[in-house]
Amino acid sequence: MPHSVASEGSPASHKDNEVLPDAPPATDAPNGDQKNEGAAAEKTTAGVKLEDLFDDDDDDDNEFPASSAPVETKTEEAPGPAPVQVDTETMLAFYQRLFPFRYLFQWLNHGIVPSPDFGNREFALTLQNDAYLRYQSYPTADLFRKDILKMNPSRFEIGPVYNRNPRDRKTLGAGQLKPLAKELVFDIDLTDYDDIRTCCTKANICEKCWAFVTMAIKVVDTALRQDFGFQHILWVYSGRRGAHAWVCDPRARTLPDDRRRGIAGYLDLIRGGTSSGKRVNLKRPLHPHMNRSLEILKPYFAQTTLVDQDTFASTEQAQRLLSLLPDKGLNDSLRRKWESAPDRSSTNKWADIDALAKTGKSSTLNPATLRDAKQDIVLEYTYPRLDSEVSKKMIHLLKSPFVIHPGTGRVCVPIDIRNIERFDPLSAPTVTQLLSEIDSWDADHPSNGAAEVPEGEGSVPNASDAGGSRKLQDYEKTSLKPYIDYFRSFIASLNQEERDGKRERNEQTAPEVKSESMEF
Known part of the structure; x- marks a missing residue:
């Protein structure tokens, strides 16, 4: 229609x-x-290229291949x-x-x-x-x-x-x-996770790899609130x-x-490319931000990295995992075990690290060093990968x-x-979808059409409604409503602080008024 x-x-x-x-x-x-x-x-503004001023998420919409075109895929990846x-x-x-x-x-x-x-x-x-x-x-x-x-x-x-x-x-x-x-901004893009997500690549996303964005939001949001106020x-x-x-x-x-x-x-942790060796190498004791981030990310590593992505299932990724472990004797034992069982899952391979470490086969293994290396691995595979230039x-x-x-x-x-x-x-x-929802709502409610005002102008009485109830704005007839309602509540909280701050500044700068006695 x-x-x-x-x-x-x-x-x-x-x-x-x-x-x-x-x-x-x-x-x-x-x-x-x-x-x-x-x-x-x-093309330039004060020496900055125009393309560098825009968020990178939209640089190449050709990343969406036609369904009939050949698509670079990983394990059973659906076409984009x-x-x-x-x-x-x-x-x-x-x-x-x-x-x-x-x-x-x-x-x-x-x-x-x-x-x-x-x-x-x-x-x-x-x-x-x-x-x-x-x-x-x-x-x-x-x-x-x-x-x-x-x-x-x-x-x-x-x-x-x-x-x-x-x-x-x-x-x-x-x-x-x-x-x-200008607002302080941050950008999270799933293409930065292409080396560790196995379900999708490039512009393709699914519920499994969106978990990387979810965990990144949690870590960044918590740090911004707790560490910067x-x-x-x-x-x-x-x-x-x-x-x-x-x-x-x-x-x-x-x-x-x-x-x-x-x-x-402060929020940047993952350094270098996948071929540049260890990308996370933190000093101990860990900074409180890293300790807190580890606690947030451990459950995601167990579910997203080991189960949903099964990241270490391939020989290449298994070798990458071994390269991040600190002991040669342990690595050799793990390599032999995994070569004898090529279909071993990532969850089992991760458990094998502690299991073989406890056998005492490596005389040079330092338990504290192994623990630290495993923490670094968890962070390398789950910590937010931000496009820091945006910020x-x-x-x-x-x-x-x-x-x-x-x-x-x-x-x-x-x-x-x-x-x-x-x-x-x-x-x-x-x-x-949204425009169709408006058409469907209007068809089902012919006596309560759209208000004849621009969006956001406020309530408009419905003259045809004896009860005086207002006509709905078009967004209220659609699935966009909860998102705009959330945005409105966010703005109300922000602008309340703006008003309180201005009132406080006015009170601090107001001239002092001396109190004088009144005579009758």
């Missing part, structure tokens, strides 16, 4: 190879009469999903009817009254022809929504808050436009094979790049929550950290 779209949102037509110009002045809307500029001028092409009409209907513009504004604005926190924020639009339109900014949520409907981008990224309006950068002197704030951490599904963290505390947003590098380094620079652009992933058609929905174990990326709603 076709989905109706308003004429005001009709996308502007663009030539296939057109590179769009910079944003126009804030008083003018983008239009097709602007003079085009060369692509090279937009075919690329999903979201047509412009469907995308426009999503922006008009479902995208939470008002709540995204409140999140980035840190309140309901427009402020420079939103007005000086950079947005970068990826248009339907893959051209980038950078340095966009919007003083209000309504103008933001209007421009997105006009441009109908396939997605958009969020950048930093600048000291001046980023649209004006060409009228400013060199070095006058400076980033002031951050509270407002929004985790968002990337729409395909990973997750992003947005640390939104006021203190996190104003961190300079050197502090961001420090936090990224180190305030100017890095990251895909917005709630946009559509162009390769899967799935919405980049928030992940409720309280129910992280229950999150299923393959159940995240797709744009076509």
